Each structure stands twice: as C-alpha cells, then as structure tokens.
Amino acid sequence: MHTVTLNNGVEMPVLGFGVYQIPPEQTEQAVSDALAAGYRSLDTAAAYGNEEAVGRAIKSSGIPRQDLFVTTKLWISDAGEDKAKRAFDTSLRKLGLDQLDLYLIHQPYGDVYGSWRAMEGLHHQGLVRAIGVSNFHPDRLVDLIDHNEVTPAVNQVETHPFHQRTTDQELMRERGVQIESWGPFAKGRNNLFTHPVLSRIAAAHGKSVAQVVLRWLVQRAVVVIPKSVRSERMAENLDVFDFELTADQMAAITALDTGESLFFDHRDPAMVSRLGNVTLSA
Numbered sequence: 001m002h003t004v005t006l007n008n009g010v011e012m013p014v015l016g017f018g019v020y021q022i023p024p025e026q027t028e029q030a031v032s033d034a035l036a037a038g039y040r041s042l043d044t045a046a047a048y049g050n051e052e053a054v055g056r057a058i059k060s061s062g063i064p065r066q067d068l069f070v071t072t073k074l075w076i077s078d079a080g081e082d083k084a085k086r087a088f089d090t091s092l093r094k095l096g097l098d099q100l101d102l103y104l105i106h107q108p109y110g111d112v113y114g115s116w117r118a119m120e121g122l123h124h125q126g127l128v129r130a131i132g133v134s135n136f137h138p139d140r141l142v143d144l145i146d147h148n149e150v151t152p153a154v155n156q157v158e159t160h161p162f163h164q165r166t167t168d169q170e171l172m173r174e175r176g177v178q179i180e181s182w183g184p185f186a187k188g189r190n191n192l193f194t195h196p197v198l199s200r201i202a203a204a205h206g207k208s209v210a211q212v213v214l215r216w217l218v219q220r221a222v223v224v225i226p227k228s229v230r231s232e233r234m235a236e237n238l239d240v241f242d243f244e245l246t247a248d249q250m251a252a253i254t255a256l257d258t259g260e261s262l263f264f265d266h267r268d269p270a271m272v273s274r275l276g277n278v279t280l281s282a
C-alpha cells in the first residue's frame with residue numbers, strides 16, 4: 001500500500017476505506033469485504049454508530065494489528081478535556097483495540113482546546129499514534145497550531161472535483177498538516193459519475209470515473225477514504241496506482257472547481273448550532 005509520512009513520522013496509507021452512513025448491521029460485512037479486497041486503513045467515527053462493527057471485522061480478519069491503520073473521531077458532545085478522554089476510552093473499547101492510529105476532532109466546535117489537550121495527552125501516553133482534526137478551515141487550523149504543542153497530523157475535509165481546496169491544501173502543506181479528503185466522489189452529486197470531462201479522461205485510460213477522481217486526488221498528495229458497500233467497487237476504488245493523469249488532464253479537472261461545498265458550510269451559524277445539538281446515543 002502506498003503511504004504518506006505524517007508530521008510525526010507515522011506512515012499512513014494514502015487510500016483507505018470510509019464507513020460513514022453504512023448502517024451498523026451492514027458494517028461488519030462491508031469492512032470484512034474491504035479488508036479482503038486489500039484495504040488496510042479504516043475511517044470511522046463515534047458519530048457513525050458503527051465502531052463496534054468495525055472492531056468485529058478487524059478481529060475476525062486475523063490481520064496483524066500493525067498492518068492496519070484505524071481512524072476514529074471525537075464528536076462535539078464529547079468536547080472538553082475530561083469528556084474527550086472518556087470518549088476516547090469508549091471508542092477504543094468499541095473498536096476492541098488498545099491503541100488507535102489516528103484520532104480526529106470531528107468538527108471545529110465546542111471546547112476544541114480542551115479536547116486537543118486531552119488528545120495531546122493520549123498521544124504522549126502512546127495510546128494514539130497521531131492526532132488531527134476534521135472540517136477545520138485554515139483560520140481555525142492556524143489558531144490551533146499556534147497555541148498548542150502538537151500540530152495536527154491530518155485535517156480531513158470535504159475535497160472532490162467540485163470543491164478542490166487547493167489554497168487550503170497549500171496552507172496545510174506549509175504548516176505540516178496532511179490533507180485527507182472526505183466525500184471524494186461528492187457522494188455522486190453534480191452527476192459526478194457521468195460527468196463529461198471526467199468520463200472523457202476515464203475513457204482515455206480505460207478506467208472508471210471513480211478511479212480517475214481517486215487518481216487525481218492521490219496525484220495531488222491528498223489521502224482518500226472512499227466508501228462503498230459493494231465488493232466490486234471496493235476493488236475498483238483500490239486499483240488506481242497503475243496509471244497517471246497527464247498535466248492536461250489534471251488541468252481539465254482543476255477547471256471543475258466551484259470553490260464551494262456541495263454539502264454545508266462549516267461557518268454557517270445555523271449549521272454550527274444544528275451540529276452542536278447532535279448528541280450521541282450510548
């Protein structure tokens with residue numbers, strides 16, 4: 001598996017498997033299929049409600065722990081130093097692990113600084129190999145970096161052909177933060193899978209649009225975690241390391257950027273309030 005080296009020397013697979021919106025009762029099978037297909041990096045979150053199922057699939061796979069890279073995320077209702085430590089223990093127990101590879105602050109809301117102090121502590125204790133954030137705009141990211149000890153290793157943000165985050169990525173690169181894409185296919189919005197520009201490039205390589213999108217992200221040094229519940233798509237999405245997009249093809253995709261989210265604006269006060277009121281069931 002191709003990897004990137006995070007700012008603390010930890011190696012992270014450049015391509016992993018995301019499990020958002022896979023119902024808990026389907027997750028064990030989906031993760032088992034993904035591991036059988038060759039995925040070694042898994043991305044879940046406390047808020048997805050499927051950490052236990054991910055843990056069962058890991059256990060039954062028999063894959064040595066050191067060959068896996070497991071990410072989960074801290075939800076807003078668990079923000080704060082003490083609550084974050086407890087939430088981490090709960091996630092670790094649900095996953096059936098004694099160490100996590102990457103722990104992310106899921107959303108830039110609530111007592112982010114208390115959460116970060118807890119995560120720095122967990123990192124120093126060796127309970128998590130790398131800590132990072134998600135959905136942080138550059139201003140929030142820089143503030144966190146400048147007033148804390150540990151620089152986030154990763155910032156997981158919406159990144160796809162219609163919202164490319166090029167300037168944000170440059171800022172992250174300067175600050176030593178690895179960009180990770182969520183929603184690499186924009187969940188199919190804007191007719192991504194039949195988009196004429198992407199389809200033309202795919203035909204030129206004998207690849208699918210999904211493969212072109214993942215290849216474009218990987219060539220931009222963006223970590224990707226596509227989600228699928230279908231085995232044939234899991235395999236397809238892994239098979240992106242045997243071709244290369246030309247500069248012209250990269251430029252044609254660059255031209256698709258709208259510079260805006262297709263989902264929601266993390267700076268919209270209504271969204272901040274709505275997400276901040278979502279609590280997790282036990």
Ligand code: NAP
Pocket residue numbers: 017018019020021043044106134135156157181182183184185186187188193208210211225226227228229230233236237
């Ligand atoms: P996505 O990966 O952009 O899109 C998933 C959709 O694409 C599913 O409907 C899937 O359908 C379909 N698909 C997958 N491979 C395909 C292929 N080769 N051809 C055609 N269709 C294909 O969306 P996402 O799941 O939202 O994002 C990926 C991961 O990012 C998540 O699972 C999660 O781990 C993470 N994420 C994080 C955040 C955050 O706030 N940090 C937010 C959203 C997501 P099937 O399953 O039916 O194949």
